[in-house]
Amino acid sequence: MSHENVQQRRLNATPRGVGVMCQFMAATAENATITDTEGKTYTDFAAGIAVLNTGHRHPKVIAAAHRQLDLFTHTAFQVVPYENYISLAERLNDLVPIDGEVKTTFFTTGAEAVENAVKIARAATGRPGVITFTGAFHGRTLLTMALTGKVAPYKTGFGPFPGSVFHARYPNALHGVSVDDALQSLDDIFHCDIAPQQVAAIIYEPVQGEGGFNVAPAEFVNALRSLCDQHGILLIADEIQSGFARTGKMFASEYYPQARPDLMTMAKSLGGGFPISAVAGRAELMDAPAPGGLGGTYAGNPVAIATAHAVLDVIAEEQLAARANTLGATLCEAISGCHNPAVAQIRGRGSMIAVEFNDPQTGAPAPEVAKDIQQRALDQQLILLTCGIHGNVIRFLYPLTIPDAQFASALNILTGILKSPR
Structure with missing residues (x-):
């Protein structure tokens, strides 16, 4: 069946809110290559949005899944x-x-x-507030949309959002936000919105993903750590896109040895293409929720665990951290x-690299340039993703x-x- 017929079926059967970038359908995939239903091959520089650091269908990942499939697929770990x-x-x-004794629990998605x-931080501190960043x-x-600092398309039309969530400024020298500006915005929150003694956690991305x-x-991360220590606030590092x-x-x-987090969130590449996420943290914090307070029907699915x-x-065996730096x-x-x-x-860092595009004449964000490059690459069978609050960034x-x-x-x-701009 042609791509056009399948696309029409998609439009008829699924809601428009599920935005789809590519107009072809995947048939098979291997390492960094996707083959569509008409036999055309694409080099995948999206990796399922940072899910496939180990590539599509790595033989060891597939073998582990097969072994587990032969044993059992689900019991619910809590049962x-x-x-x-x-x-x-x-x-x-x-x-x-993370310093000291650590415990980890598993879920299915990054949002989970x-x-x-956040639940653990609130249970451990007895405080309601959470601070995140632009x-x-x-x-x-609903909660993670409130935490997210980008409106379109993630928050448009979905409010009202949960309270006690506040956004400070994330430092960005290119956009004129210094570390001092970012720290001042935190001080402003403490003076204008919520007392620091009511804040359970500050959650930040060491490298922003969608942002x-x-x-x-x-300097900024070290200051966050000091601020948290001063006020009894927990520091949560969201490593969902930057991990593994x-x-x-x-x-x-690990780039901030003087500012270790109290809690960390992980997902995406942890499962090699299978849905799994995790929260790790200092043991006394992880033990704050009462038995039954954490879990989920599919949390820590045994195939994804494998x-x-x-x-x-x-x-470890293929030294992918070192390879990330080389590539x-x-x-x-x-x-x-x-x-x-x-x-x-x-x-960026390692192989979490992005390029931001501005209009050469005005200096204004140029999302049309990023979109054009993305489309021209796709026409040559290279899949790229955009990001950034203005949509003017290409990420690799x-x-x-x-x-x-x-x-x-x-x-x-x-x-x-890039050498032949339009």
Whole structure:
């Protein structure tokens, strides 16, 4: 059946609110390649929105899923537990950059992880307030929409949102927001909106995802840690997009050794394509909710738990953190060499790299340039994603396992487009 027929069926059967970028349908995928139903191949620099750091269908991930499928697919851990859930928690407890004794619990989606991190913080502190930042993305549920700092398309028409959520400014030198400005906005919240003694947690992304791959300055993160310590507030690091070797370290929080978080949320690449998320934190905080206060029917699905074990194995065995740094440096050098006048900034860590585009004449955000580059790349069978509060940023989320030759070919496509702006 043609793409056009299937697209019409999609429009007839599914709501318009589920926005779809590509007009073709996936048939098969392998590592960094997607093949559509008509046999056309695409290089995937989106990776299911940062889900596939280990690539499509990594053999070890698939083998782990097969083994678990032959055993059982579901019991609900809260009813009949299983050992691989416990051993995965033990592995993450050893890996996450959190001080002291650590405990971990599992859920299904990133939004679930964020919601439960907030629940844990509120239970541990007895406080209601949560502070997050402009440009943040934390999910699509009612609470996580409230936490998200970008209106369109995530919040449009869906209010009112839960209270006791406040947005400070995230530092962004390109947009004229200094670290001092960001910290002053927190002080303003404490004086105008909610007393610090009523704030349970500050949640931040070490590298913003949907906000445009903005990297938190160390000075800012260290100040957040000090502020939290001063007022008894918990610091939550949302590592849902930045985790599992994407930034050149297992977790982006490792770049801030003096500002370790109290709680961390994880998801996306943890499962290698299978839905799983996690919250890790200091043991005394994780134990704050009463028995039954945490969980979910599918939380910590045994097949996804099995694939997550395989993902951790692959990251270590194939040294994907180091590879992220190598690939990211190559990408940045290639883009810099294009001397495209619309490129306002190249930024990121490891292979969590983005390019922001502004109008060369006015300096205003240029989402039309980013969209044009995205479409021209797609026409040449390279899948790219945009992001940023103005939609003028292209982010690169290729699998870290991408073959060198395929990566080089993709960069040739990208640089060819950047060298011939329209």
